[in-house]
Amino acid sequence: MALLDVTQLSIHFGGVKAVQEVSFSIDPGIVYSVIGPNGAGKTTLFNLITGVYKPTSGEIRLDGESIAGKSPDELARRGVARTFQNLQICMNMSAVENVMVGAHLRLDRNLIKAALRLPSITRRDAELRAEASELMRFVGLDQYLEARADSMPYGALKRLEIARALAMKPRVIFLDEPAAGLNPKETIEVDHLVRKVADSGITVVLVEHDMKMVMNLSDRILVLDYGKKLAEGTGEEIRRNPDVIAAYLGAHA
């Protein structure tokens, strides 16, 4: 059974139909990429599935259960994690604390216990700090373990977002342009990182403009254009699809 099933999904902002009747399904454990020209509706699609926007119509099912219109924190409870195209790092916190926030739902959030600094809270926090440091090493941020978020370079912050998402122990992770703004060397590193994440058993949904990376990583690809589904299939199928070549790849060739 598919992990994620999207049927006839649409959202309208006034007269703008940002996503129109898009349907697709994602099997568990794969890398699924969403590509398309700027403004095609890729990030809007992510925002719909992760609960940031509520769809105008259509259905989204996770494991057969309807999740359309559910709030982001309810989706987080169901194992949906994401990163952002425009960085969403908490600059008022340290790097490792940003990752620790990702584990929010796995912790005891009681206010009174926290104010009294009960041993159960501090013990769990110490474990979590170690776990978060481990995740930072996993994404290649070894040298920033003690850093403040606002002192880190852009490329490192992109990975810090991935580490925070992984701290949720998600089943599916949505990566919105993880390589945007990175130099070629960093892009290759992110490519490897996404592979590692997928190999750890987490389903990856990727929006990315770097075609080499997309073709390298993806098991299946969805192509959007003007908010509509243009094509869907394996990398090879997409590469040969005349509509796609005309609308998107052709522009680069």
Added chain:
Amino acid sequence: MHKRAYTGLYIVIAVLAVLPFVLPNSFYVDLAIRMAINAIIVLGLNLLIGFAGQISLGHAGFLGIGAYASAVLPSHFGWNPVLAMLAGALATGALAALVARPIFKLKGNYLAMATLGLGIIINITVRNEAQWTGGPDGMPVPAFGLFGFELTSDKHWYWVVAALLTVSVWASLNLIDSPFGRALRALHGSEVASRVVGVDVVRYKVAIFVLSAVFASLMGSITAHYVGFVTPNLADFFHSIELVTMVVIGGMASVYGSLIGAVLLTALPQALATFEGWETVAFGAILMVCMIFLPKGLVPTLAAKFGKGD
């Protein structure tokens, strides 16, 4: 970060312990008590403003509810002062929780306006219900007693307030470095990011608003009993602004900044009294200079300057 943060707590305890033995007379003891009371309120307010990134321009209103609960309930109904204080805190908490949900649908200026309005409504109520509150003239407050022991001397009040301040600093430090505190700071840093990791942002905003309102209410009760008299000025808009100014001058999102802000702004009007008629101008000038040269507040700016980090 957190180990160094607790070093400051020992300094606070040491200062509080030594202070009564070096203060020359009761004028200074009185000033120290007022500083400590303000510091506790500002600690709570800073959790809301500095850490969670929200605003309240009506906190003096909550202070007023506590103060008047402690004045009205024992005088008119013969309540035990402790019970009256708790009833005030409970009422404040309930009111804050009731208004918080609609209020936190608002952001920025609208949030400021809504809290401002709330504070003003409380103030007007206190002024108008003269048969209970004495109206604009205020009313006397019975002494605070517990198990037949009455708190009357300044020295006793000092130790009570000093103990409360110590506990408040400790609890604030604990809270900030906990899952709850991280969620608060995260929703300040990036609301959308905190939502997608599962933080129910409205719940957290409401929780910290209620907590800081209850802090203010309890300290309103303490103020009422300590001074022995309450007036509506305690609950007015200018007092709300004064509290916010303490947060900003001391340093947003800084526990020790809250203390410094409260101490300075409580002391400043006293120190400026010699200017006779010019004290308001001097007060304003000092605030302006602070904001121009120390925009992040005293403690965070100085901490950054000396490379320590808070």
